[in-house]
Amino acid sequence: MNGFSTGEEDSRGAADQICCLVDEGERCTRPTSNASYSKRIQKTVTQKRLKLNLDHMARHIYICEYHKQVILCARSKQQQQQQRRRKESEEDSGETDNDLPEADLFQLQVGTLRRYKRHYKISTRPGLNKAQLADTLMKHFKTIPVVEKEALTFFIFTVKTNANKLDQKNGLTSEPT
Numbered sequence: 001m002n003g004f005s006t007g008e009e010d011s012r013g014a015a016d017q018i019c020c021l022v023d024e025g026e027r028c029t030r031p032t033s034n035a036s037y038s039k040r041i042q043k044t045v046t047q048k049r050l051k052l053n054l055d056h057m058a059r060h061i062y063i064c065e066y067h068k069q070v071i072l073c074a075r076s077k078q079q080q081q082q083q084r085r086r087k088e089s090e091e092d093s094g095e096t097d098n099d100l101p102e103a104d105l106f107q108l109q110v111g112t113l114r115r116y117k118r119h120y121k122i123s124t125r126p127g128l129n130k131a132q133l134a135d136t137l138m139k140h141f142k143t144i145p146v147v148e149k150e151a152l153t154f155f156i157f158t159v160k161t162n163a164n165k166l167d168q169k170n171g172l173t174s175e176p177t
């Protein structure tokens with residue numbers, strides 16, 4: 001790896017190589033570092049619209065320490081921005097600050113969703129697809145107050161007595177695992 005690869009470029013000796021980049025139209029004159037103008041680096045350059053190009057006259061793709069830092073710096077800034085943006089969008093939708101797990105109603109069967117809808121007498125506009133229905137019900141779901149003690153008691157009662165007839169009818173009775 002350290003300059004001992006069989007590539008012809010390397011056989012010229014790395015000592016007198018200068019950075020392969022063209023910076024705003026001018027070929028860089030700094031000596032190369034161990035960094036090369038890899039695909040990953042190129043991607044960063046493109047994304048960050050850095051005015052850097054590979055000089056096609058160059059017989060290698062090594063870049064200087066300065067340009068390496070410029071690109072790495074741009075990349076880490078970009079990552080920070082992405083993280084910040086992600087965080088902000090989460091905060092906008094009001095889904096951060098608590099680590100409550102979110103139920104994904106879309107995972108349920110359509111029949112179950114319809115039953116939910118009927119049970120709470122939720123009115124939806126006709127012709128909703130499953131995703132839209134799950135979405136609408138989710139909004140309602142979040143508004144249901146949960147009395148933990150009652151919910152747990154009822155849940156255990158239901159399990160113990162196998163009381164959920166509807167699920168049995170749908171063949172969903174499952175053996176305790």
Ligand SMILES: [Zn+2]
Nearest residue numbers: 019028064067
């Ligand atoms: Zn350079």
